[in-house]
Amino acid sequence: MPQTAALPPVPALVPLSPDLVGSTGRESVERLVGAVRRALPRVNVLDPQDIPVPGTAATEGHDGARPAIPSVLRLVDRLGVPSVLMPLTLSSFYAGGQLAAPAARARYEARVAQPLGPDRLLARALLVRLRQAGAQWGDAVVLAAGELSGPAALAAAEHAAAMLASEWGSPVSLASTSPLAPSVQDAVSDLRATGAHRVFVASYLLTPGPLADVVAGSARQAGAAGVAEVLAGHRLLVELIVQRYRTVLASWGQGGPV
Numbered sequence: 063m064p065q066t067a068a069l070p071p072v073p074a075l076v077p078l079s080p081d082l083v084g085s086t087g088r089e090s091v092e093r094l095v096g097a098v099r100r101a102l103p104r105v106n107v108l109d110p111q112d113i114p115v116p117g118t119a120a121t122e123g124h125d126g127a128r129p130a131i132p133s134v135l136r137l138v139d140r141l142g143v144p145s146v147l148m149p150l151t152l153s154s155f156y157a158g159g160q161l162a163a164p165a166a167r168a169r170y171e172a173r174v175a176q177p178l179g180p181d182r183l184l185a186r187a188l189l190v191r192l193r194q195a196g197a198q199w200g201d202a203v204v205l206a207a208g209e210l211s212g213p214a215a216l217a218a219a220e221h222a223a224a225m226l227a228s229e230w231g232s233p234v235s236l237a238s239t240s241p242l243a244p245s246v247q248d249a250v251s252d253l254r255a256t257g258a259h260r261v262f263v264a265s266y267l268l269t270p271g272p273l274a275d276v277v278a279g280s281a282r283q284a285g286a287a288g289v290a291e292v293l294a295g296h297r298l299l300v301e302l303i304v305q306r307y308r309t310v311l312a313s314w315g316q317g318g319p320v
Contacts, residue, residue: 074106074145075098075148076138076172077107079151087269090295097300152180152207152222178303180221181302184293188205188290195262197260197290202235203262203263204236204263204286205236206237206246206263208238208240208266210238235249235252239273239276267292268292274292
């Protein structure tokens, strides 16, 4: 009787989030990971609380600190199965191959998924958030990103603004809490000075927290008509994470019902 080849183990999903400092961001990430776990019932989706995150220095667009690479890789090796490292970020918060190169040396194979942004699904989620905030066609829109660490992050944010503009149907101005782009207050004020009757701000942030509060406060101070909620909690964000995970599986030659 012919033997049936053993199925390869289903790779674990290791979420890497800098938004675990502060209860609001932590709870938001936990809810997001819980939704991903329900969408991938056959996958071991780790709890972000199990991934050591040293320090509290703010990282690009986030209020927390990045998970330490050695700690992440030790965790991957303890799992005993291949792993997909999933940055829960809107752009890369590890420089260059800082994460991919060490992952290639892990005892059990680990591959790094692309960061979540920019992506068409995020643009559609931002559009929904704007509508929920009361924005209507014809209103001016500012996309408010968090801290931008350099030219690559700026280019990614500009791409996100262009995607949102294509969904919204009119130009979208980019703002940021970093010096690489106009501030939220300046972007809103400039649009109002050039004749925009109502300006809405789309928060290009994953989770609530101090950074989102700064964006909202600056927007309102400049006279914005409304500020959209952050992306966490939107079903399209969960869909995007699942999509990123399956893309990595396809690069391994794995498919199937995961």
